[in-house]
Amino acid sequence: MSAYNTRTSFSCVNCHMKQKHKNDEGEEAPSETNLMADDQQFERFSHQYVVNAGLCDLLFNNFEVEHHLCEGCTDCSIDLIKLLILNTEHEVEDYTEYLNKLNFEQSDETLDELEAELAKLQQEEKKLEEDIGEFNEEKRTSRESIAEKEALERKRKLHEARELSKLAMNEDEISSLQLRLLNATLWLKTVQDTNVFSACFKICDEGTVGVINNFSLDHSLREINAAWGQAALLLTSLAKLIGLEFEKYRIVAYASRSHLVVLEDGQMLPLFNLNGCAFKSKDKSFDAAMVAFLELMQQLEVRIKSIDATVLMPYEIKGGVLEDKYGQSYSIRKEFNSEEGWQKALKYMLRNLQCYLCFVSVFLTEDTHK
CATH class of the missing domain: 1.20.5 (Single alpha-helices involved in coiled-coils or other helix-helix interfaces)
Structure with missing residues (x-):
C-alpha cells in the first residue's frame, strides 16, 4: 500500500467505532472496527442503549463533537433531527392556532x-x-x-x-x-x-288425772301444790277479765303457797298440803279450801251465763260436788272419798276451768274486734 492511499483513522465520538474510509479506487479501506468488535465482543442491546443516549446528548448539545461521527450515528442523528423538526413544526402550528383563537375571542x-x-x-x-x-x-x-x-x-x-x-x-x-x-x-x-290465757294455761288429761301447765294433780305433793297455784291464778285472772268480784272469799295466787282468805273473819284456807301424801292428809282446812274454790268457780259460772245463757258446762257444781249429765256425783273432799274419786273430781274441776277459759277467750276476741 502506497503512502498516497494511506488514510488517518478516527474513532466515532459516540459509539467509539473506527470510521470506514474509501480509497481512490472506491474500495473500502481496511477498518479496525471489525477487529475491535471481534476483540471486545460488545453486548448488542447494551451497546445500542449507550449509542442512543449519546445521540440524544449530542442533539441537545450536552457535549461538543471532537471528531467526525460514523455513518450509522450520522444517519441516526439526521433522522432524530428531522423528527424533532417535525414535532417542533406541529407545536408551532398548534400555538399559532391557539394564538389566533385568543386574538379572535379578545376581539369579540x-x-x-x-x-x-x-x-x-x-x-x-x-x-x-x-x-x-x-x-x-x-x-x-x-x-x-x-x-x-x-x-x-x-x-x-x-x-x-x-x-x-x-x-x-x-x-x-x-x-x-x-x-x-x-x-x-x-x-x-x-x-x-293468740289468746294469752290459752297460751299461758294448758289443761289436759293424763288418764284419770288432770294436768295444768304440766303440773299433775296425782303425783308428788310439791307438784299438786303447784297445780293448785296455777288453778288459783287462772280463776283470779278470768274473774278480773269479766269484771267479777268474788263473794265470801278472796284468792291469793301465790304459786305453791296459794290460799283463800275468808272475807268475814280473815281466816286462811290453804290450797296446799305440807304433811306427806295429799290424799291421806287429815288436814280438814285443805278440804274446806277446795270446797270454797268450787264455790268461787260457781260464782264465775253464774257470771258467764249472765253474759251468754246458752253456755253449758260439762259438770254442774253443787256445793263441794261436781255432777255430770248422767247424774253421777264426784265430791272434791278427801273425807269419805276414795283416791280415785278424788282424782276424778279434780280432773272434772280442771275441765270446767278449761271451759271458762275458752269462753273468756272468745269473749275477749269479739270485744277486741268491736
Whole structure:
C-alpha cells in the first residue's frame, strides 16, 4: 500500500467505532472496527442503549463533537433531527392556532366588559371571604355551644346518676319498710289471734288425772301444790277479765303457797298440803279450801251465763260436788272419798276451768274486734 492511499483513522465520538474510509479506487479501506468488535465482543442491546443516549446528548448539545461521527450515528442523528423538526413544526402550528383563537375571542369582547366582569368577580370574592369569615365565626360559636352543651350534658348525667342512686336507696328503704310493715302486720294478727290465757294455761288429761301447765294433780305433793297455784291464778285472772268480784272469799295466787282468805273473819284456807301424801292428809282446812274454790268457780259460772245463757258446762257444781249429765256425783273432799274419786273430781274441776277459759277467750276476741 502506497503512502498516497494511506488514510488517518478516527474513532466515532459516540459509539467509539473506527470510521470506514474509501480509497481512490472506491474500495473500502481496511477498518479496525471489525477487529475491535471481534476483540471486545460488545453486548448488542447494551451497546445500542449507550449509542442512543449519546445521540440524544449530542442533539441537545450536552457535549461538543471532537471528531467526525460514523455513518450509522450520522444517519441516526439526521433522522432524530428531522423528527424533532417535525414535532417542533406541529407545536408551532398548534400555538399559532391557539394564538389566533385568543386574538379572535379578545376581539369579540371589549376591555370594559372584561373590567366589569373582573370587578364583579372581585366583589364575589370579597363576599365569599366575608361568608367564610361569618362561617368561621359561626363554627367557633357552634364549637363553644357544643362544648357548653357537652358540659351541661355531663352535669345532667352526673345529677341523674345521683338521683337514680338516691331513688334506688329510697326504693330499698321503702321495700325494707314494707317488709317490716308486713312482718309487723303478721305479728299483730298473730298476737290478735293468740289468746294469752290459752297460751299461758294448758289443761289436759293424763288418764284419770288432770294436768295444768304440766303440773299433775296425782303425783308428788310439791307438784299438786303447784297445780293448785296455777288453778288459783287462772280463776283470779278470768274473774278480773269479766269484771267479777268474788263473794265470801278472796284468792291469793301465790304459786305453791296459794290460799283463800275468808272475807268475814280473815281466816286462811290453804290450797296446799305440807304433811306427806295429799290424799291421806287429815288436814280438814285443805278440804274446806277446795270446797270454797268450787264455790268461787260457781260464782264465775253464774257470771258467764249472765253474759251468754246458752253456755253449758260439762259438770254442774253443787256445793263441794261436781255432777255430770248422767247424774253421777264426784265430791272434791278427801273425807269419805276414795283416791280415785278424788282424782276424778279434780280432773272434772280442771275441765270446767278449761271451759271458762275458752269462753273468756272468745269473749275477749269479739270485744277486741268491736
